[in-house]
Amino acid sequence: xxxxxxxxxxxxxxxxxxxxxxxxxxxxxxxxxxxxxxxxxxxxxxxxxxxxxxxxxxxxxxxxxxxxxxxxxxxxxxxxxxxxxxxxxxxxxxxxxxxxxxxxxxxxxxxxxxxxxxxxxxxxxxxxxxxxxxxxxxxxxxxxxxxxxxxxxxxxxxxxxxxxxxxxxxxxxxxxxxxxxxxxxxxxxxxxxxxxxxxxxxxxxxxxxxxxxxxxxxxxxxxxxxxxxxxxxxxxxxxxxxxxxxxxxxxxxxxxxxxxxxxxxxxxxxxxxxxxxxxxxxxxxxxxxxxxxxxxxxxxxxxxxxxxxxxxxxxxxxxxxxxxxxxxxxxxxxxxxx
Amino acid sequence: xxxxxxxxxxxxxxxxxxxxxxxxxxxxxxxxxxxxxxxxxxxxxxxxxxxxxxxxxxxxxxxxxxxxxxxxxxxxxxxxxxxxxxxxxxxxxxxxxxxxxxxxxxxxxxxxxxxxxxxxxxxxxxxxxxxxxxxxxxxxxxxxxxxxxxxxxxxxxxxxxxxxxxxxxxxxxxxxxxxxxxxxxxxxxxxxxxxxxxxxxxxxxxxxxxxxxxxxxxxxxxxxxxxxxxxxxxxxxxxxxxxxxxxxxxxxxxxxxxxxxxxxxxxxxxxxxxxxxxxxxxxxxxxxxxxxxxxxxxxxxxxxxxxxxxxxxxxxxxxxxxxxxxx
Numbered sequence: 038x039x040x041x042x043x044x045x046x047x048x049x050x051x052x053x054x055x056x057x058x059x060x061x062x063x064x065x066x067x068x069x070x071x072x073x074x075x076x077x078x079x080x081x082x083x084x085x086x087x088x089x090x091x092x093x094x095x096x097x098x099x100x101x102x103x104x105x106x107x108x109x110x111x112x113x114x115x116x117x118x119x120x121x122x123x124x125x126x127x128x129x130x131x132x133x134x135x136x137x138x139x140x141x142x143x144x145x146x147x148x149x150x151x152x153x154x155x156x157x158x159x160x161x162x163x164x165x166x167x168x169x170x171x172x173x174x175x176x177x178x179x180x181x182x183x184x185x186x187x188x189x190x191x192x193x194x195x196x197x198x199x200x201x202x203x204x205x206x207x208x209x210x211x212x213x214x215x216x217x218x219x220x221x222x223x224x225x226x227x228x229x230x231x232x233x234x235x236x237x238x239x240x241x242x243x244x245x246x247x248x249x250x251x252x253x254x255x256x257x258x259x260x261x262x263x264x265x266x267x268x269x270x271x272x273x274x275x276x277x278x279x280x281x282x283x284x285x286x287x288x289x290x291x292x293x294x295x296x297x298x299x300x301x302x303x304x305x306x307x308x309x310x311x312x313x314x315x316x317x318x319x320x321x322x323x324x325x326x327x328x329x330x331x332x333x334x335x336x337x338x339x340x341x342x343x344x345x346x347x348x349x350x351x352x353x354x355x356x357x358x359x360x361x362x363x364x365x366x367x368x369x370x371x372x373x374x375x
Numbered sequence: 376x377x378x379x380x381x382x383x384x385x386x387x388x389x390x391x392x393x394x395x396x397x398x399x400x401x402x403x404x405x406x407x408x409x410x411x412x413x414x415x416x417x418x419x420x421x422x423x424x425x426x427x428x429x430x431x432x433x434x435x436x437x438x439x440x441x442x443x444x445x446x447x448x449x450x451x452x453x454x455x456x457x458x459x460x461x462x463x464x465x466x467x468x469x470x471x472x473x474x475x476x477x478x479x480x481x482x483x484x485x486x487x488x489x490x491x492x493x494x495x496x497x498x499x500x501x502x503x504x505x506x507x508x509x510x511x512x513x514x515x516x517x518x519x520x521x522x523x524x525x526x527x528x529x530x531x532x533x534x535x536x537x538x539x540x541x542x543x544x545x546x547x548x549x550x551x552x553x554x555x556x557x558x559x560x561x562x563x564x565x566x567x568x569x570x571x572x573x574x575x576x577x578x579x580x581x582x583x584x585x586x587x588x589x590x591x592x593x594x595x596x597x598x599x600x601x602x603x604x605x606x607x608x609x610x611x612x613x614x615x616x617x618x619x620x621x622x623x624x625x626x627x628x629x630x631x632x633x634x635x636x637x638x639x640x641x642x643x644x645x646x647x648x649x650x651x652x653x654x655x656x657x658x659x660x661x662x663x664x665x666x667x668x669x670x671x672x673x674x675x676x677x678x679x680x681x682x683x684x685x686x687x688x689x690x691x692x693x694x695x696x697x698x699x700x701x702x
Contacts (some may be wrong), residue, residue: 066590073488076480077497080564083557084500087507087515145400148393166397169404175611175685177618179651180411180674186661187410187671220403253389281508283621288658318510325514327625333518340511347506355499 088344095341098334104342108294108320117332120339122295123320126211127280129309130290130316133215134222134279139272141219142226145170147256150234174224182288185217189289199291199299199313207291210299212310214289221282222275229274233267234260269357277350280343283318292319317343411678414671417664421452426672429457434631437657440665447665454669458633460676462647465548465634466623467616470555475609477556478563485564486571487593505561513625516554521545521626524644533641541646546628549643554622559612566611570604571597607691614684618677620651629656650677 059067106119145166153163189198189208198210237260245255261268286292291313298305298312315323317339322328324336418426436454443451485497525545534543574597582592598605628646636642648656650673660666 062588062590066588066594069483069594070488070590073480073484076477077484077489077493079477080481080504080560081496081500084503087511088503090515090519091511141396141400144393144396148390148397152390152393153397162394162397165401169401171685172404172682173400173407175614175681176407177620177651177677177681179618179620179654180678180681181407182658183654183671183674184407184410187414188406223400252386253384256389277506281506281510283508283510284655287621287655318508321510321514322621322625325510325625326517327513327629336514337518340514343508344511347508348503351499351502351506355502 088348091337091341091344094337095344097337099338099341103335103338108315110294117330117335120317120320120335120342123315123317123339124342126286126290126296126314127316127318129211129296129314130215130218130286131276131279133211133310134218135272135275137216137219138222138226138275139268142223142271142275143230143268146227146230146234147260150231151252151256151260170224170227173220176220177284178221178282179284179288181217181220182285185213185285185289189213189216196311199311209289209291209313210311211290211314214285215310217285217289218279218282221278221285222272225274225278226268226271229267229271230264233264237263266357270354273350273354273357277347277354280316280346280350281318283322286316286319287322290314290316290319292323317346408678411671411675415668415675417452417668418454418672421449422454426454426456427460427676428455430455432631433458437631437666437669440669441657441660441663443663443665445664447663451665452668454672456650456669456673458631459648459650459653459673461633462627463617463649463651465647466551466555466627466649467613469548469552470559470616471609471613473552473556474560474563474612475605478560478608478612479567479605481560482564482567482571483593483598486568487589487597501561501564504557505565507558509558509619509622510625512554512558513622516550516622516626517546520550520553524550529641529644533644536638536641537645541628541630541632543641543644544628544646545644546626547644547646548627548634551623551627551647551649552643554626555616555619558619558622559616562615563608563612566608567601567605570601574600603691603694607688610684610688610691614681614688617680617684618651620649620655623649624652624655627652 059070062070103119104124105121107121108123109118149163149166153159153166186208188194189210189212190206192206194208194213195206198213199207241259241263242255245259246252250258291297292315293313294315296309296312296314298308321336321339321343323330324332324339326333431453433454433456439451439453440447481497481501485494485501489497522545524547525543528549529543529545537543578596578600579592582596583589587595627648629648629652630646631648632646634642634645634647638645654670654673657666657670661670
């Protein structure tokens with residue numbers, strides 16, 4: 038009893054700042070506090086360890102010749118060349134993927150926010166579009182790769198892919214892989230643009246309408262410029278998705294050492310798009326002990342380059358979203374994860 | 376033609392064009408499901424749904440499919456895929472169990488407890504963790520974690536106990552679960568953090584006004600309010616974990632073997648395969664019709680589970696809307 042009575046006298050000495058000292062907490066509460074700090078610091082430690090380890094290994098094994106020489110078939114490590122072709126392959130895939138995904142995603146987001154709200158039928162359609170994009174976002178990349186294989190082996194798309202031995206359609210080409218990559222990049226762009234458009238205040242649109250602008254003109258002159266930063270964020274996230282993906286490249290790009298354009302009568306570009314190649318990710322996969330080539334040093338070097346790209350894109354997203362993007366909630370801060 | 380495009384568009388045409396593009400996205404999804412289902416059909420035609428069950432050696436069945444002639448006999452389609460379904464469930468379930476406490480505690484840390492500069496660092500850390508490519512995780516797993524487990528963790532007696540069944544190299548359940556848990560933690564953190572941020576400040580202030588400390592307020596009010604979001608985060612992370620192919624194919628040993636819980640601690644070091652990693656491992660056999668049907672059947676199963684799980688996640692989050700906690 039006496040301890041309770043003496044407590045008020047002690048309180049002024051104990052209370053600092055927030056008014057309650059951790060010493061007065063129950064054990065379970067202290068444990069939770071400690072565990073939360075522990076978990077947070079563990080995550081930091083894991084990330085620091087991964088990045089530092091990859092950086093150390095990367096700097097150890099990376100050399101300019103590796104970066105700028107083409108891969109070749111050879112018996113020893115020194116003969117098999119570098120990863121110039123995979124690097125170019127990654128760039129080409131990204132270009133194709135974004136070129137397809139960005140217009141699709143932006144147009145869908147525009148329709149949903151600007152036209153999809155009036156009337157019952159449109160609202161249903163809005164919901165259908167949103168949930169199908171959610172399905173795409175939730176589909177594993179290996180499944181998307183196999184969908185691509187099934188799609189591009191159809192005779193309808195025979196013009197778009199490599200011709201295998203005996204004239205069969207393999208369904209493997211830059212075009213096939215890039216098209217399927219666009220499905221991976223689509224959801225983040227869509228979500229970023231949709232959230233941005235929803236964040237534009239209604240009076241902005243009303244002001245444009247009051248000046249006699251049509252809806253299209255409002256979209257082009259008012260809305261698109263004001264969500265430019267969101268588009269940039271979405272595209273950056275899409276790019277980082279594409280360059281990080283392995284399954285689609287391994288299955289759909291043929292995974293040949295060099296970029297191998299197909300013979301084609303007409304445009305030279307189409308031959309390249311029909312051809313096969315590899316990307317940084319598939320180069321890492323092949324050179325890891327799990328793959329065929331088995332040169333871990335080269336895998337480390339390529340992984341370092343890949344990780345550097347990804348981290349740079351991360352920084353870019355942060356820059357853009359801090360500067361301009363209209364964002365909502367915390368997920369916007371960790372956008373592109375979900 | 377170009378001139379017509381350059382002129383200002385009438386509204387109705389713009390609406391129709393944009394709507395058509397949006398519809399095209401839906402049609403893509405539909406086409407995706409139809410294509411996979413159509414390719415997987417022979418497996419269902421020959422096995423019914425019993426290919427999900429167990430029976431016989433899966434390795435032998437896959438070998439038969441791979442070596443079957445161009446027009447395979449009905450016997451080549453025989454498939455009982457339980458070992459890899461079990462492997463998928465095992466890896467995914469353990470990884471989610473491992474990642475959930477870590478994600479929950481670090482989200483509480485980020486939103487409620489961390490000092491402001493620390494919070495900013497943590498958001499960055501989570502984002503970096505989320506963006507490490509799966510092949511890099513696999514590389515770290517196969518070049519660092521697997522040799523470590525193989526050389527230092529597995530004891531000679533454990534190795535001897537598995538003599539004649541499988542070789543314990545270090546690649547197996549444990550590294551796959553560890554790495555997968557790290558890969559799905561950021562997704563969970565993002566979802567839980569988003570819910571935590573959305574809890575009205577007045578609730579927390581109310582708890583504080585009643586005289587409880589910060590941590591008690593978190594336990595009594597905040598965590599209780601976001602319970603559905605925690606479950607939803609676990610479900611959505613499961614969906615993501617199911618589809619991980621490359622990393623698991625690299626670190627899980629890639630052997631048709633079902634780890635036996637009866638083996639004690641050795642259980643965690645036994646190699647296995649998941650649905651997705653089997654697809655990656657055998658993608659070059661796609662020209663064999665029977666094997667192709669089997670791989671598409673696995674893909675269909677993955678597609679179906681991802682679909683069900685994302686609907687589940689959505690339904691679980693619904694109660695949050697009721698009291699204005701926007702998930």
